[in-house]
Amino acid sequence: MKNKLDSLLNQLEHHIPSSELINSQVSQSTVGWQIEHSLLTINGIVSAVQKSNPKDYNWKFSLMKLIILATKKIPRGKAKAPKVVVPKALINNDDLQEHLSKTRDAIKALEMVSKDQFFEHPYFGKLKLKETIRFLEIHTDHHLNIIEDIVTNKY
Template sequence: MMKKIFAQLAEIENLKPFSHKKAPEISEASIGWHLEHSLLVISRILEGLPLSHPEKYQPKFSWAKFMVMTSGYIPRKKGKAPKFTIPTNENFLENIDNYLNSVRENLQMIKNLPSQSYIEHPYFGHLDVKQTLKFLKIHTQHHLKIARDILAKSH
């Protein structure tokens, strides 16, 4: 799972020069917004994992969680991003570089966490480390696909 996430980070880095590109018929947001949002989500989640109390981990069933985690697919325009994962300015290039560096460091750190360290997802409830990594991969793939579609449309 980690290999895939690192590959996605490399793709984010490769898409960075196209941050200004937009295709309103695909998304109101630019490629840069999708890249930075993806990195913000990864960053915030990785910051939260070590703060959890593994002994309080309580998984629960959710249809949304089951569908996304099983299919690996997030439908477009169905979820609402929490405020703390929404890019706040248009300085995408600098922000993306900063987040890429910190995310790469933080990914190394979670290798040493107890497996029942968790995050509280707004739709899925508690996600342990393994589920969290899977969600990050799925979520990042969702936004990379949108970014690729914008790039294809804007040529």
């Protein structure tokens, strides 16, 4: 499971040289914004999982969670990123590289948490470790697809 996230991070790193590219037909944000948002999301979720108490977990049905996790697709433009994972300032390549390194460490830290620890997603509810990792993979892949469309000028 960690290997897929590692691979996705490698793909994000590959796009750092294109961080200033933008294609308003795809997104109002730059490639750098997409990368930074992905890294902020991973780090924030890993931190939440680490701090969680498995005793506080309670399962709740969520159709949206079921659909996203089953299809492995997030529809574009349907959700707004929480402020905590919105990049705040201009993003430069050195900062992205440094943040990427911290994110790799965060992913390694997931190996030390209990499978019963969880993250509370604003739309999906509480996701135990396995579902959390699957969500991180889907979310990162979603932003990589946006990056690819920006870089290749798909529209």
